[in-house]
Amino acid sequence: xxxxxxxxxxxxxxxxxxxxxxxxxxxxxxxxxxxxxxxxxxxxxxxxxxxxxxxxxxxxxxxxxxxxxxxxxxxxxxxxxxxxxxxxxxxxxxxxxxxxxxxxxxxxxxxxxxxxxxxxxxxxxxxxxxxxxxxxxxxxxxxxxxxxxxxxxxxxxxxxxxxxxxxxxxxxxxxxxxxxxxxxxxxxxxxxxxxxxxxxxxxxxxxxxxxxxxxxxxxxxxxxxxxxxxxxxxxxxx
Amino acid sequence: xxxxxxxxxxxxxxxxxxxxxxxxxxxxxxxxxxxxxxxxxxxxxxxxxxxxxxxxxxxxxxxxxxxxxxxxxxxxxxxxxxxxxxxxxxxxxxxxxxxxxxxxxxxxxxxxxxxxxxxxxxxxxxxxxxxxxxxxxxxxxxxxxxxxxxxxxxxxxxxxxxxxxxxxxxxxxxxxxxxxxxxxxxxxxxxxxxxxxxxxxxxxxxxxxxxxxxxxxxxxxxxxxxxxxxxxxxxxxx
DNA sequence: GCTCAAACCTTACAGCGTAAGCCTGATTTC
DNA sequence: GAAATCAGGCTTACGCTGTAAGGTTTGAGC
Numbered sequence: 001x002x003x004x005x006x007x008x009x010x011x012x013x014x015x016x017x018x019x020x021x022x023x024x025x026x027x028x029x030x031x032x033x034x035x036x037x038x039x040x041x042x043x044x045x046x047x048x049x050x051x052x053x054x055x056x057x058x059x060x061x062x063x064x065x066x067x068x069x070x071x072x073x074x075x076x077x078x079x080x081x082x083x084x085x086x087x088x089x090x091x092x093x094x095x096x097x098x099x100x101x102x103x104x105x106x107x108x109x110x111x112x113x114x115x116x117x118x119x120x121x122x123x124x125x126x127x128x129x130x131x132x133x134x135x136x137x138x139x140x141x142x143x144x145x146x147x148x149x150x151x152x153x154x155x156x157x158x159x160x161x162x163x164x165x166x167x168x169x170x171x172x173x174x175x176x177x178x179x180x181x182x183x184x185x186x187x188x189x190x191x192x193x194x195x196x197x198x199x200x201x202x203x204x205x206x207x208x209x210x211x212x213x214x215x216x217x218x219x220x221x222x223x224x225x226x227x228x229x230x231x232x233x234x235x236x237x238x
Numbered sequence: 239x240x241x242x243x244x245x246x247x248x249x250x251x252x253x254x255x256x257x258x259x260x261x262x263x264x265x266x267x268x269x270x271x272x273x274x275x276x277x278x279x280x281x282x283x284x285x286x287x288x289x290x291x292x293x294x295x296x297x298x299x300x301x302x303x304x305x306x307x308x309x310x311x312x313x314x315x316x317x318x319x320x321x322x323x324x325x326x327x328x329x330x331x332x333x334x335x336x337x338x339x340x341x342x343x344x345x346x347x348x349x350x351x352x353x354x355x356x357x358x359x360x361x362x363x364x365x366x367x368x369x370x371x372x373x374x375x376x377x378x379x380x381x382x383x384x385x386x387x388x389x390x391x392x393x394x395x396x397x398x399x400x401x402x403x404x405x406x407x408x409x410x411x412x413x414x415x416x417x418x419x420x421x422x423x424x425x426x427x428x429x430x431x432x433x434x435x436x437x438x439x440x441x442x443x444x445x446x447x448x449x450x451x452x453x454x455x456x457x458x459x460x461x462x463x464x465x466x467x468x469x470x471x472x473x474x475x476x
Numbered sequence: 477g478c479t480c481a482a483a484c485c486t487t488a489c490a491g492c493g494t495a496a497g498c499c500t501g502a503t504t505t506c
Numbered sequence: 507g508a509a510a511t512c513a514g515g516c517t518t519a520c521g522c523t524g525t526a527a528g529g530t531t532t533g534a535g536c
Contacts (some may be wrong), residue, residue, distance in 0.1 A: 057524065129367070130332075134428035140437075160447035165463070200380075206401070225467030226460075226463060272515080310498085
């Protein structure tokens with residue numbers, strides 16, 4: 001089967017001297033070769049630049065200067081690669097905790113770190129949001145946040161409950177702020193501004209405060225309500 | 239009229255007596271013919287039954303007893319169909335408001351209605367969550383919630399802010415409760431329970447409270463914190 | 477120089493959304 | 507009653523997707 005049995009015995013496809021995109025052949029085992037880290041970084045860069053829909057194995061291979069299937073040598077399938085992107089992203093949510101901060105300040109910083117992470121990769125966050133964090137890094141992150149609450153003196157049950165409630169808020173907020181970036185190639189045409197102005201007065205009046213300029217303030221007041229509410233729940237208890 | 243007209247006179251492709259799946263030919267213009275409503279309902283049923291990934295035009299056509307392309311006669315593309323599903327779902331979030339309820343009770347009921355809607359179609363909600371509600375029904379729904387806050391005496395700015403904050407919470411909560419249903423065909427293997435027990439003590443201790451049995455209580459306490467916080471913000475203001 | 481495994485490439489396949497065009501039966505019009 | 511129109515389907519085909527299967531190159535170790 002090794003014999004080509006066709007007139008084009010040597011010239012494979014187009015030009016025999018076609019230069020490899022991957023610079024020189026000798027670099028394969030070197031720094032420029034593929035690796036899990038380089039693949040994940042390129043994938044995230046591609047998503048950041050062109051959106052989630054642009055991330056296909058072929059397109060990513062193009063970006064890396066290799067064929068699509070070469071990626072499968074480092075990740076068994078695309079789902080594993082996506083998990084690596086989630087981990088990559090989650091690493092950017094980490095905030096160094098100063099020892100003098102109390103639990104409220106720690107929660108506040110962690111929350112802002114999470115939001116900053118989402119805003120750094122707005123096109124990827126919607127994917128992040130709908131996938132459970134069950135990688136090791138994800139579990140470690142969750143454990144850390146719960147630890148803040150436990151060290152503050154909350155019970156296991158309280159820590160679990162308040163962790164979730166804050167997580168709900170953070171996920172929803174980041175999703176809302178990044179939703180515009182995630183849309184696929186096409187969707188139905190939106191309702192026109194004129195229609196809103198005529199038929200939906202409440203929304204029309206509130207619309208200015210839905211602009212990105214207000215995102216930060218909205219996020220912060222809601223977060224403070226939650227933290228204050230959590231604190232208050234403990235004071236009312238003991 | 240019940241004559242099957244079985245031997246197709248032209249016999250185009252394979253077997254001349256191939257019976258149409260769509261029962262009788264005469265039913266085309268009748269109640270069993272396609273319509274936007276029937277297509278959307280079948281699509282939602284399919285997603286409920288087999289998950290988001292199962293919803294393809296071909297599969298849906300199979301479900302409806304027609305070819306995939308027939309759907310395009312009623313929806314210009316799949317994005318429009320998905321928008322119809324969003325509207326269909328959103329209709330189930332509506333709650334009849336009693337006049338004697340104050341704004342807190344109204345918000346509470348609306349929030350529970352939203353959650354119930356998500357839980358009725360857990361496999362579809364993750365799609366719902368990452369798409370903006372810019373259909374007419376979606377805009378009307380938003381307008382209604384903002385109206386509750388405006389009628390309660392909040393300013394446009396406050397109404398916009400609190401609407402969003404509650405929306406963040408609701409989206410995140412519903413997403414978390416439904417996330418397990420949305421996963422595609424395959425994903426990376428999760429972290430084992432033994433690993434969690436050994437390395438992540440806080441999470442292991444909190445794990446019992448992450449079970450579905452606690453979802454409702456967690457949701458409610460968080461919601462009450464938000465509503466109380468919103469109420470408190472007004473009292474501190476005037 | 478030979479062997480071998482890792483790293484990468486080629487080919488192929490089933491399934492996706494959908495553009496383009498065809499066919500058919502019911503309704504409308506004369 | 508016959509012809510014309512047209513909504514409501516069907517068929518085919520195209521470029522895309524993830525990935526299974528197997529072939530080819532490369533450098534290291536002997």
